[in-house]
Amino acid sequence: MSAHETGTATGEDDAPDPKGRGPQGLVALPWRMASVLAAVVVAAAGWLIVLAFCSLVWLGDDAGTSYQQVLEVSTQFWLLANGVPASLDGVRVSLVPLGLSAVIVVMVASAVSAIARKAVLSRGATSTGVRSNEDSGALAGSSGAFALRLAAWFAIPYLVILGLCTNLLGHPQSTGPAILGGLLVGGVVSLLSAGRTLHWRATGLSQGGWMSGVLAGVLAAAAALVIVAAVVLGGSLLTHQRDVIGIHQQLAPGGFGGIMLALLQVMWIPNEVLWTMSWLLGAGFTAGAGTLFSPTASHPGQLPAIPMLGALPTGAHSSALGLVWFLAAAVAGALGGAVAVRARRDAVARRLPPGTVGHDSAALLGLVVGLLTAVLVCFAELLAKGGFGEQQLAGLGASMPHLVVLAPCVLGAGAMIGGYLTSVLSHPDMGSDDESAPARPED
Template identity: 35%
Template structure:
């Protein structure tokens, strides 16, 4: 039976040509995204600015601009203050907003190409990402000039990195392309496994930070009350600490790695020893451990990076059932080491100055963090992949070998039966065919 149905709906493949060209949409989207974040920052600072007796409107707008630039690595310098520690929480928000705006531009590009009878390509997506990144970088340079900040090197490097990351992710998602197509078969699964390893390390840092806050909660509360920030000031202080939360998580993760972190030149905080001097009056820093040598049990935190490497090693073997023991261990070690490199990169980004003089150096200690991150996560990945490979070898030796079709060959006595995956015909109970 041939069944023809007429519909007034527009066919899915027949997209209408957009009214605006995609470069215009991408540039406008980037401007709106940056402007939206800047307006939110201005609104947060407005009550504190209103409390100033001789505050000028340029102080409010300049403060929001400097805070936005600080998220790109441009230090704040003036009035005896030198702050170079980037609020990575705000940086993540800026990148996510940019990804969404660039994603919309990529959708417009894809609709235009489909209307012209073409499909989205990697080259077209790269063009969208390039337009977005260029616009973002120009905005960083212009805003640096508006507040008298030097754009080199932090503004150019940070602005370009934020624009490129947001642009590439947004363009690929908007054009509905599969990034796995660009990864060589030998490296398939390693990027995802490395990302999972980094996530587990930061989750371990969150556990360390939570335990420290619980142990020294009274000191944190006393310091917060001593500052007497007021209701709105306390809320702003909470948001400020939340903006630097990823930095704090990385500092706590470096404690778990054993390398530790610094809160000033010559200081170190690690499971093997705590050496501190004067620290800023920031409530969350009251959770730092007391100077001296921590108990030996504190070194058990170093199991966390090994677990993170183990997670990466298991994930990288998820689609490699036929790999031998040696190859499996190699894949697991590579995934763990890649996770360690990414952790070290986050450690570099989470460091900076929180003042002048002695406080010009804070954050994870390098190169100790790099060496321990790569080593511990690599060991965890190798061990977990070895266990997975041995389990698979034992199953194949004593159990049911896999058939090429994906079914299992089950033997009973002298006969055997080959089972196959159920199809839609099996589920229906009889052979059925769709009606045209």
């Protein structure tokens, strides 16, 4: 394969310069060294973003805080975005700002994808005699093996940086969360990014089998849930905008302080979207001690003066509209089931000899999609759960005991019905499974 052909296959028009002068200097290095340096650069870039924000707050603060404290707070907040609990003015903060975490994830994915793409291009360059180095043999094995190695070379230094920063700040008890955060952000994200760039999918191990379409269905259901949750949250903010503005004015942060306060709250908007998702599923969420918000009832208790919390209802009540949103979660599951069945049917139709998918298999496939989506939702809700301190704001997030029961029921039932209806509507004359029979042409 020529360098030009390889570049075209990977979406790149030009391979890096053989002398190392490419559009990205980092990826001009051997992939192992580039992975280690990328981990350091991503960690430094994430910390600098937080430092810039904290420095702006410090400049507008008249409390006489030293810049050393600004550096410490910046480091702790960056660690918090990586899943490591922080201690700010003696208050333990465990609520991860998923907005900042998303920025770090994007940086990790971009860096690892660039390194993996460079390795593919280097293999093409080697075939024409332009380059011969360790990259030429990096892809000698399977794409999956190389993706695992690349993820390991990125994740280990990133994990070490998190551990060192945690211990240098005097919090050795948080070493465990630092390791977990490093494995998740530096390991899982880099593995998925490298695998996607190298066109490797774990589901490829069962290509044409039961996994066909499952991933597409889960992603479709999860995306639908996120969209509906974002719409509900946005609508609540618009409906209660007077309360939100009133709380903001009570705090009297001033012009510059108001901007900083708004930016600070933006970092937790993804958490609030996930809490709303738990609300859609009927489990609800808590916004502090003695509070519970669900589609059928609300028990607000005493809420702290945080502008975003002004969007929450102020009285205990039940609403029929809440049941409508509850059904919207089931419809999101049905969409996932429908997507999975259509993808599965396409995969079966490409077999030799071609086959079809029966109604019962379609319903079972939808059920699997719904249950896997529920597992994904529960995991995301765990990431969005945390607190500020040990008292009133100690428990913020989804009501997990209710969620682990309701999410599989709502999404599983919705996806099963969606899969079954998709099969019936597309092939009404089909009965039970007949995957070995010739495929009927779709209308």
